[in-house]
Amino acid sequence: MNKNGAAYRAARPGEETAVSNLVARSFNEFIAPDFSEEGVEEFFRYANPRSLKKRSEDSHFVLVAEAEGEIAGMIEVREMKHISMLFVDKSHHRKGIGKELLRLALDRIKSANSPPASVTVHSSRFAVPFYESLGFTKTSEEKIIYGVIHIPMALALPEGRILRREDSTRQEIYARRNKSPV
Numbered sequence: 086m087n088k089n090g091a092a093y094r095a096a097r098p099g100e101e102t103a104v105s106n107l108v109a110r111s112f113n114e115f116i117a118p119d120f121s122e123e124g125v126e127e128f129f130r131y132a133n134p135r136s137l138k139k140r141s142e143d144s145h146f147v148l149v150a151e152a153e154g155e156i157a158g159m160i161e162v163r164e165m166k167h168i169s170m171l172f173v174d175k176s177h178h179r180k181g182i183g184k185e186l187l188r189l190a191l192d193r194i195k196s197a198n199s200p201p202a203s204v205t206v207h208s209s210r211f212a213v214p215f216y217e218s219l220g221f222t223k224t225s226e227e228k229i230i231y232g233v234i235h236i237p238m239a240l241a242l243p244e245g246r247i248l249r250r251e252d253s254t255r256q257e258i259y260a261r262r263n264k265s266p267v
């Protein structure tokens with residue numbers, strides 16, 4: 086599916102290095118400058134291709150956005166309830182790719198056998214306005230664990246601005262057709 090100049094799909098086995106390279110580029114520019122050495126090491130223990138592969142074979146899923154033949158963005162979700170990574174290449178920021186990756190991940194979470202009451206994320210400092218703009222709220226003050234700086238946030242399901250926007254579009258369409266949205 087194409088949107089905002091990118092195609093979205095599940096990550097394929099064998100793409101771990103390409104995905105991990107995108108994550109590393111973005112992390113080094115937007116997040117690492119605030120981290121201690123310990124935090125950077127801890128992050129790469131998590132974000133390296135081998136760890137990514139292992140988690141994908143276990144309880145995580147990864148979606149990617151592809152633009153101009155390159156991986157332009159990625160989202161990783163743990164156990165259908167926690168966003169463990171979300172990165173968009175700098176050259177593609179503010180085109181709606183992060184929002185679309187999140188929307189697709191939420192669709193997948195909501196269609197799980199027993200969807201969670203909320204989705205959580207440990208946001209970077211940089212990404213707080215992004216998550217807030219999409220309805221997430223802070224659930225605690227900033228934390229630093231093993232040098233990893235993060236702000237715990239959550240989005241209650243099925244609410245959230247992304248979903249409300251879609252609902253209002255749907256209601257407009259139904260209103261135009263003079264039919265009930267139910």
Ligand SMILES: CC(C)(COP(=O)(O)OP(=O)(O)OC[C@H]1O[C@@H](n2cnc3c(N)ncnc32)[C@H](O)[C@@H]1OP(=O)(O)O)[C@@H](O)C(=O)NCCC(=O)NCCS
Nearest residue numbers: 115172173178179180181182183184208209212214215218
């Ligand atoms: C956070 C990130 C994934 C957002 O991806 P993106 O594709 O640029 O975001 P979108 O274009 O979908 O943005 C959707 C909305 O979020 C808000 N937003 C996004 N980036 C923002 C920023 N830097 N500052 C303020 N608001 C922002 C805006 O409201 C935006 O809508 P608008 O562009 O119409 O105003 C991307 O900036 C990124 O990879 N950052 C570095 C890595 C990072 O911090 N990842 C999060 C780890 S938890």
